[in-house]
């Protein structure tokens with residue numbers, strides 16, 4: 437038996453959510469994306485996860501996991517977390533001999549309808565990789581550590597693979613991006629115009645309700661979607677073009693692709709068998725309001741959507757003053773309880789303990 441370098445300890449990581457500009461939608465086993473994607477890493481919307489571990493040689497059928505969310509047991513989420521950690525026993529053999537006490541909190545209200553899986557799974561993956569270093573008595577170089585964490589995070593939730601990096605991250609193999617991989621994401625801030633490195637993303641909460649169709653089912657429905665092959669080609673092309681646009685500070689092309697991606701994601705849902713819709717009437721009202729304001733004023737402000745009804749309002753910092761006035765007067769009334777979460781491109785995860 438290999439003795440652990442440390443047999444107990446604690447780690448704590450903060451990891452942000454991210455918003456995809458070119459979307460990942462459709463996968464094959466195990467969590468391999470059908471097309472590459474790129475996202476802005478966010479800042480204010482994050483999860484903090486602490487993990488206390490204790491190695492116990494007598495324990496053979498571990499890990500034994502207690503999971504708390506904001507100090508309380510949350511069985512539905514715990515089930516997913518436990519299944520995910522169990523699936524890592526071949527990668528981290530020490531897990532079978534470990535007791536883990538996990539406590540997780542989100543910076544955003546849980547009833548806000550913000551998908552928390554990217555921040556939650558990336559925070560957990562970073563924590564587990566950190567424990568792996570302590571138990572195995574190793575220190576990986578930062579790039580190696582982050583790549584391992586991205587790989588592990590991907591197995592928990594595909595989009596989580598991108599959250600471990602600052603600024604922008606690409607996940608999924610694309611012939612134009614050297615080092616891109618289906619297994620893990622990579623940072624991509626190289627040569628990107630500075631206007632995109634502090635971009636705003638205000639999350640307009642249109643509805644806080646849980647989605648009627650989960651992302652897991654949504655990905656599955658892509659398997660029989662008649663437009664799937666065309667979509668995967670489009671994503672490859674859009675990734676190449678949006679990166680070019682961000683390098684050249686070509687705001688119009690950036691905005692055109694971002695909105696095309698959001699509309700395509702929801703069109704794919706509608707064209708699934710069975711078709712479904714996650715947009716709400718106020719999602720459409722907000723989209724029309726944003727487009728009308730942009731046409732009237734020439735302000736570079738755009739929208740994107742995740743797999744849900746909420747709008748992500750994207751704009752560069754140099755137009756923030758005008759956009760804020762517009763947002764307060766014209767978009768806030770469309771939001772549930774007037775809820776808007778202000779966020780922006782961020783610097784990635786932080787180790788807290």
Ligand code: PMV
Nearest residue numbers: 456459460593594595651743
């Ligand atoms: O990571 P998942 O399985 O929750 O899927 C996320 C899919 C989208 O958020 C809709 C797009 C993306 O690339 O983040």
